[in-house]
Amino acid sequence: MEKIELRGCSENELIEICQKIGLKRFRAIQLFQWVQQKAVRSWADIKNISKSDLETLSNHLHFSVLNKVREQRSKDGTRKYLFRLEDGETIECVLMDYARLKARDRHTICVSTQVGCPVGCAFCATGLEGFKRNLSAAEIISQVLDISQDIQQEDPDFQVTNIVFMGMGEPMLNYDQVLKSIRVLNQAQGLNIGMRRMTISTSGVVPKIIQLAKDNSQVGLAVSLHAADDSTRDKLIPMNRRYPLSELMEACREYSRITHRRITFEVALTADNSKPAEAEALARLLKGQLGHVNLIPVNPVVGTGMERPSQEKIVKFAQVLEDAGISVSSREERGTDIDAACGQLRRQWEGKLV
Template identity: 55%
Template sequence: MGLSLRGLRLEELQDVCVAAGLPKFRAGQVFEWVQAKGAGAWDEMKNVPASVGEALAGAVDLTSLEALKTQVSRTDGTRKYLFRLGDGQTVETVLMLYERKVARDRATVCVSTQVGCAMGCAFCATGLGGLVRNLEAGEIVGQVLEIMRQVRQEDPEFRVTNVVFMGMGEPLQNYGSLLAAISLLNNPKGQNIGMRRMTVSTCGIVPRILDLARDNPQVTLAISLHSARDEVRDRLVPMNRHYPLQELMDACRKYIEITNRRITFEYALVKGVNSSPQDARDLARLTEGLLCNINLIPVNAVRETGLERPTEAENAEFARILTEAGVEVSLREEKGSDIDAACGQLRKRQGGEFLVLNGKV
């Protein structure tokens, strides 16, 4: 099997074309068909002769991800896809639609970057099974392209406007493929998704946060924070034992210094764990003076984790304390709650086993 065509940068594809005895300009045509229009077969590429597909067939692989299952929310149109990868592994991807009155509508795809995850966050059942493998760039980009392809069958004008790397896996642990996927999705001859419309979410891999600041200063960084106290965060996000809060916050300060970009802190409110008024005051103190906003997420009640949501009144009080302290706060809009797609926790039953595919909260 050849290189995944969806994971090849234009220059790489040019090299492949030249090596196959084809003129360089064929690479540009093929790239556009694949990356902009989501072509899934050589005969879909109208201005590309069949001989090009034949010449490249051994070198590159054009197989699309296979959508094994799609669920559509009846309340807000959120779609959850279960994709099968070439080796039979599966990942989940979510499309969230936001209607806007003034600006154009937003269509955000939440992609997975790994099969499973090694990070073991307490609220996340993806981590329960450990890491299976990293995704290749073509498999990450392929999630966006396949969703675009499918939705365009109903709506030919459909465009993916935003991508969040928040599905299964820790994106900064698959750094090479992440950067390649960002670059491909940003390419003006492809999806042309602005850097600022892409969000990388991490549980706090400090050295990689600084790498990202240098390599891709325009993407949006989201950090799964979940507590302002090390003893609590150690339990919720075990990576905190390697990179405790002080190191993480130092990295955030450097990140902002380098990029001048606002950081989003994700904070899942868990009853009796991190949602008291004192937790809110600690959080306000921790983030004081930082260019940031805090995204509060009522944690999804997942049976395996045993975690519960606070009441709405407790959530409101938590938000009020932060706001009064001058912190910018938002409460994440719930999407696809009827298909368990909200707040990054996606659940699925497959082959009789309870399988939870999850993203960061």
């Protein structure tokens, strides 16, 4: 009998399992709290459940913990982790510690949802290595739990406040496991992270955008837009050939109609695509859409050949959008000194950066 991954179980799933194997309901609640609140990594770490009950549980459930291979720390408080999975594959995730800034008590973890990525965006290091497999809900949740436990050894009061699903991989292509991980992380007996404090980022998987609106109207949505015309976006995001801008923007309008929530549109700015004409085209595309534009100076990544624009270009680009009535901000750079772009640490570890 194949064992179930314990860290991917909801409280109700554990209750159902306990009832099937003859254990009381309260045991399931205790177990869920140990796993999700206290982030234990083994059966030996659980103290208030009898050894006989733990042995019974271990016959049906499996701890899928991560092995920290490497950690990088930025001067701004950002930490980047490389974790090895049980099958030997590696993934990255990033802690963005905004609590160092005055009046901003926020700790955001950016998690991966796939090993590699099948989308192959032109500016992303992850896609350069291709796609291996989807992560399970347990492997997604484990990134949050293991980073929390790691930092709590230094700061016992540390708590994750926000989660963004925009690390390695396309979350919408692993939709079911991503949604399950969100629901588990939201549960009151676990980390109790609010739905509105979690955001899924997509390169534009149109059917899943609409499904997300219908399945869960509270989770935030970010769309990697990056260009306002199909010919340019085809080169930057191959997904656009399957779901062109006309279909993507219609899905975004439908999402906002159902949820009444604004979408964050991510725009990676390079030295080449940061001209006022591009900003004007973007303003026309987003006219009437409930949303906010987040400008992201592209991270320098070996193998992409892309360079970031000057600060002057970024300011002018933003001004064009503001003048057109589009809400806009420029992403605060985090972890640039430790190569915080998705996939960079993994490629470096595997010896593929020169």
